[in-house]
Amino acid sequence: GENVEQHPSTLSVQEGDSAVIKCTYSDSASNYFPWYKQELGKRPQLIIDIRSNVGEKKDQRIAVTLNKTAKHFSLHITETQPEDSAVYFCAAALTGGGNKLTFGTGTQLKVEL
Amino acid sequence: SQTIHQWPATLVQPVGSPLSLECTVEGTSNPNLYWYRQAAGRGLQLLFYSVGIGQISSEVPQNLSASRPQDRQFILSSKKLLLSDSGFYLCAWSVPDQAGGPHEQYFGPGTRLTVT
Numbered sequence: 175g176e177n178v179e180q181h182p183s184t185l186s187v188q189e190g191d192s193a194v195i196k197c198t199y200s201d202s203a204s205n206y207f208p209w210y211k212q213e214l215g216k217r218p219q220l221i222i223d224i225r226s227n228v229g230e231k232k233d234q235r236i237a238v239t240l241n242k243t244a245k246h247f248s249l250h251i252t253e254t255q256p257e258d259s260a261v262y263f264c265a266a267a268l269t270g271g272g273n274k275l276t277f278g279t280g281t282q283l284k285v286e287l
Numbered sequence: 288s289q290t291i292h293q294w295p296a297t298l299v300q301p302v303g304s305p306l307s308l309e310c311t312v313e314g315t316s317n318p319n320l321y322w323y324r325q326a327a328g329r330g331l332q333l334l335f336y337s338v339g340i341g342q343i344s345s346e347v348p349q350n351l352s353a354s355r356p357q358d359r360q361f362i363l364s365s366k367k368l369l370l371s372d373s374g375f376y377l378c379a380w381s382v383p384d385q386a387g388g389p390h391e392q393y394f395g396p397g398t399r400l401t402v403t
Contacts, residue, residue, distance in 0.1 A: 206389035217377060217394040218331070225388060263331065267389035272338060273319050273381045275392055277331045 176201040178266050180278025187254050188286055195281045197264035198246040204266040207247045208275070209238060212261045222249070254285045289314035293378050293395040300402055306351075306365040308398050310378030313359070320361040321379040321392065322353055331377070337361060338383065373402045 177200040187193050208223035224231045224238045231238050240247040251258055261282050265275040290313045300306060312318050322334040333346045335353035343353050350369060354362045361378055378395040
């Protein structure tokens, strides 16, 4: 089955700096890659996603890039703010798989003042 | 718009007691439904998913079970809880996997279960 690896497990940046979280997947048939943000004690919230027919997608300060050949995708957060501090999870899914997501192990992002 | 509910929000149960957690979705029909467990400080583990009434797929062997008695209702149960069942239980929904490919999953508010 699919396996998703996520790095780093923790990331600390200064406010205003950029943050990058990287994920690799094993199943070349995977074609959907969402990112979730989970604040302490809360539910995961979908923040951005990308499908395999595009290489990059942006939404204000966040962007996701996908390299199908290398089977990796990344989350980029620019101009980080304290409210960006949370755990971020990447995931992968493929058509016909019951819409099941395989999640990475999460990245704890801390934005320091 | 669609809304997903879970209850109870928190639960403290003794080892060996039964469990029943409920999840309901509003504003959509024939959704895919999912149960996840998240241990403290850990990732998301898919426990069960359902593509229709009475259709349940189990992802990991355990003392938990799931049922879908109605289109938009998903129940997680146990006959006898173990200490290791403690965690944050999340229900999620998505539109069915169709020709357009996988779709977004949206999570409920979760139930925090502590087994003592």
